[in-house]
Amino acid sequence: MGGGGGAEEELTAQETALYDRQIRVWGVDAQKRLSKAHVLVCGVNGTTIEFCKNIVLAGVGSLSLMDDHMVTEDDLNSNFLIPHDESVYGGKSRAEVCCESLKDFNPMVRVAVAKGNPSLIDGTFIDMFDIIVVSCASLKTKLFINDNCRKRSKHIAFYSVECKDSCGEIFVDLQDHSYLQKKPGGEPEQQELKYPSLQEAISVPWKDLSKRTTKLYYAMRVLESYESSEGRDPGETSLSDLPAVLARRKDMCDRMSVDESKIPTSLLERLLAAGKKEHPPVCAILGGILGQEVIKSISCKGDPIKNFFYFDDADGKGAMEDIPPTPED
Numbered sequence: 140m141g142g143g144g145g146a147e148e149e150l151t152a153q154e155t156a157l158y159d160r161q162i163r164v165w166g167v168d169a170q171k172r173l174s175k176a177h178v179l180v181c182g183v184n185g186t187t188i189e190f191c192k193n194i195v196l197a198g199v200g201s202l203s204l205m206d207d208h209m210v211t212e213d214d215l216n217s218n219f220l221i222p223h224d225e226s227v228y229g230g231k232s233r234a235e236v237c238c239e240s241l242k243d244f245n246p247m248v249r250v251a252v253a254k255g256n257p258s259l260i261d262g263t264f265i266d267m268f269d270i271i272v273v274s275c276a277s278l279k280t281k282l283f284i285n286d287n288c289r290k291r292s293k294h295i296a297f298y299s300v301e302c303k304d305s306c307g308e309i310f311v312d313l314q315d316h317s318y319l320q321k322k323p324g325g326e327p328e329q330q331e332l333k334y335p336s337l338q339e340a341i342s343v344p345w346k347d348l349s350k351r352t353t354k355l356y357y358a359m360r361v362l363e364s365y366e367s368s369e370g371r372d373p374g375e376t377s378l379s380d381l382p383a384v385l386a387r388r389k390d391m392c393d394r395m396s397v398d399e400s401k402i403p404t405s406l407l408e409r410l411l412a413a414g415k416k417e418h419p420p421v422c423a424i425l426g427g428i429l430g431q432e433v434i435k436s437i438s439c440k441g442d443p444i445k446n447f448f449y450f451d452d453a454d455g456k457g458a459m460e461d462i463p464p465t466p467e468d
Contacts, residue, residue, distance in 0.1 A: 169438030181257035182274035183233040185217030185417040186302040189426020201249040204234035217417035272298045285337045304413030305452035307425040318439045343463040345395035353458045355449040357402045374415030
């Protein structure tokens, strides 16, 4: 099942004219679903702003931004919507500054600031949305929001995305998802996918994973485990944490019965040195892919990611990981 609450209402003449090109690509029904979908983004940074730009231009029904943090220098370096002018962003939150700029991209999309702390949002608030995207949040907060999405009676798709300088991770939970897949003959065929929760996906014993699983998957698990144990927010790390992180790597690999070579020290060094920095070209790649995936989810057309996506600028390659692996028939 996709988001968007169905496609019963017709598009207005203005919407049809504005979205003519993309309607030719994915069809009028997909555009109807998109125009009725409500998206919440918790955590405004360079990556999620790229995503926001893409879905606003595509014509999503509404977009709400939740991030009460004040603008920092790192934001100026990665978030293209924040001008390098303190008279514009001074005293304003990331969400407030970006909200006004996003409205200019497409006046037909309702863009608003949602005040609050993502770690405290309740089910009644979550019910207002069809899609929730979380970034720059602790693992505890991500698990909390993902769990709440799954407890609601309506279908709410959950995504998390993180950019660590030149590396990135996207997680997708569409729960039970039906979609149309085009076959070689051109005829669409109904497909069904069942997604694990974030908790289920990161709890799979490493020895049960494919030998081809990207090293970034393991490295991100080590880093989030270290941050959680130290009570750190995401990115509150530096190279000075390397000895403790290497000890955490050894402990996790011993418990999981896998060799430490799966997680190169050089990769952990890169992630630690990144801190909260994002590399703008990688933000654009991750934001573009995430936007595409959300549109697939809402429109119920096309093969979605199941359920992790990784990108590393070191080799310029992206990798999808199905964790836990889908049982074979």
